[in-house]
Amino acid sequence: MAEFTMELNDEQKEVRDWLHGFAADVIRPAAAEWDEREETPWPVIQEAAKVGIYSLDFYAQQYFDPTGLGIPMAMEELFWGDAGIALSIVGTGLAAVGVLANGTEEQIGTWIPQMYGDANDVKVAAFCSSEPDAGSDVASMRTRAVYDEAKDEWVLNGTKTWATNGGIANVHVVVAVVDSELGSKGHASFIVPPNTPGLSQGQKFKKHGIRASHTAEVVLENARVPGSCLLGGKEKLDERLARARERAKAGNGERVKNAAMATFEASRPAVGAMAVGTARAAYEVALDYAMTREQFGRPIIDNQGVAFQLADMRTSIDAARLLVWRASWMAVNGKQFTAAEGSMSKLFASETAKKVTAQAVQILGGNGYTREYPVERMHRDAAIYTIFEGTSEIQRLVIARTLSGMSIR
Numbered sequence: 378m379a380e381f382t383m384e385l386n387d388e389q390k391e392v393r394d395w396l397h398g399f400a401a402d403v404i405r406p407a408a409a410e411w412d413e414r415e416e417t418p419w420p421v422i423q424e425a426a427k428v429g430i431y432s433l434d435f436y437a438q439q440y441f442d443p444t445g446l447g448i449p450m451a452m453e454e455l456f457w458g459d460a461g462i463a464l465s466i467v468g469t470g471l472a473a474v475g476v477l478a479n480g481t482e483e484q485i486g487t488w489i490p491q492m493y494g495d496a497n498d499v500k501v502a503a504f505c506s507s508e509p510d511a512g513s514d515v516a517s518m519r520t521r522a523v524y525d526e527a528k529d530e531w532v533l534n535g536t537k538t539w540a541t542n543g544g545i546a547n548v549h550v551v552v553a554v555v556d557s558e559l560g561s562k563g564h565a566s567f568i569v570p571p572n573t574p575g576l577s578q579g580q581k582f583k584k585h586g587i588r589a590s591h592t593a594e595v596v597l598e599n600a601r602v603p604g605s606c607l608l609g610g611k612e613k614l615d616e617r618l619a620r621a622r623e624r625a626k627a628g629n630g631e632r633v634k635n636a637a638m639a640t641f642e643a644s645r646p647a648v649g650a651m652a653v654g655t656a657r658a659a660y661e662v663a664l665d666y667a668m669t670r671e672q673f674g675r676p677i678i679d680n681q682g683v684a685f686q687l688a689d690m691r692t693s694i695d696a697a698r699l700l701v702w703r704a705s706w707m708a709v710n711g712k713q714f715t716a717a718e719g720s721m722s723k724l725f726a727s728e729t730a731k732k733v734t735a736q737a738v739q740i741l742g743g744n745g746y747t748r749e750y751p752v753e754r755m756h757r758d759a760a761i762y763t764i765f766e767g768t769s770e771i772q773r774l775v776i777a778r779t780l781s782g783m784s785i786r
């Protein structure tokens with residue numbers, strides 16, 4: 378087990394500086410354009426692929442870093458560049474993690490390379506769980522997967538929504554109900570291979586922020602996938618369902634629910650790190666502006682009313698990073714999340730990003746309200762962090778339930 382450390386090692390510092398260079402030289406200068414175009418920034422993804430940032434190798438290296446700091450460090454730097462473009466770059470990784478965590482070695486080897494494509498022909502992947510009537514309430518999911526034993530195929534039907542890269546992905550990972558009696562324990566994940574008939578894109582959403590990231594509905598109408606596309610395989614699913622049925626019969630559902638939480642606790646700090654990146658970017662612009670903008674014959678930072686805001690902004694950002702790093706270290710080292718520390722980090726970092734970017738807009742005055750300066754975009758972008766990967770209310774619910782052991786509603 379790696380000791381918890383707040384100091385990046387030399388290798389990590391090198392990677393951080395390299396990522397920061399890419400974020401500063403390639404991502405940030407392209408941010409305003411792709412925000413306006415509201416389209417996937419394929420040329421930037423391709424650039425990231427060429428230098429090795431958009432690849433499974435890079436993602437896996439950070440993911441398996443024993444200090445736990447690899448992923449949060451990478452997320453912070455890329456999202457410091459721009460949230461919408463960075464999400465276009467890391468969105469595939471989020472889908473790939475679903476396969477890495479639950480897939481067999483064969484599935485990992487077959488599908489993950491197809492999620493990324495190669496530098497000359499980049500591809501993206503999508504993770505489709507949310508539905509119009511199943512957002513926070515994942516157990517209400519309706520998309521069904523029915524096994525056709527004669528053909529050894531699964532037949533998928535339903536409508537997914539809010540899927541990052543949905544419809545434009547080469548590979549979609551779709552969560553569907555295989556046993557409706559078991560709530561979220563009756564769900565399974567499926568690979569939907571490229572060009573599968575029956576999968577189509579529904580509406581593409583026009584969004585408030587992260588507009589360079591494509592978000593759309595994904596419609597599944599009798600989409601047939603081979604039996605081998607069930608992540609983890611049929612035998613493992615049957616065993617898992619049998620165990621869940623036994624537990625449900627024995628009235629032991631609560632333990633099942635708690636066990637399921639560990640996955641989210643481990644993935645949420647990564648979203649917290651994205652929020653830290655956006656918050657830090659806005660804070661830096663605001664600090665610079667406050668030191669150079671003069672009113673009443675002196676820089677505006679000369680007023681405590683402005684300076685103290687900047688002091689609070691930086692304090693919150695550093696506190697958020699510490700919570701994120703702690704939770705990431707816990708996840709990688711298999712520590713039990715006895716106080717829902719992963720949810721805590723996501724809650725605090727995302728609320729911090731919303732607040733800090735609003736403060737940055739205020740510090741820039743009229744300029745902060747225009748698209749001439751990046752804080753206007755950063756403020757719009759920051760609003761996503763308290764919504765996706767579990768809203769702030771859901772994080773509070775998870776933390777409160779974990780602390781009290783009660784099923785607070």
Ligand SMILES: Cc1cc2nc3c(=O)[nH]c(=O)nc-3n(C[C@H](O)[C@H](O)[C@H](O)COP(=O)(O)OP(=O)(O)OC[C@H]3O[C@@H](n4cnc5c(N)ncnc54)[C@H](O)[C@@H]3O)c2cc1C
Binds near residue numbers: 540541542587770771
């Ligand atoms: C840009 C974007 C990208 C996304 N990407 C993906 C993706 O790639 N894949 C994917 O599967 N999903 C994705 N999502 C979906 C996202 O995870 C959901 O939007 C989120 O889980 C919230 O669900 P909802 O929108 O249905 O809101 P709802 O669940 O309807 O919530 C509405 C409000 O009610 C509150 N609320 C709900 N239940 C409770 C409760 N019990 N107690 C207190 N308050 C409550 C919520 O906090 C929220 O404020 C994305 C969403 C967006 C906007």
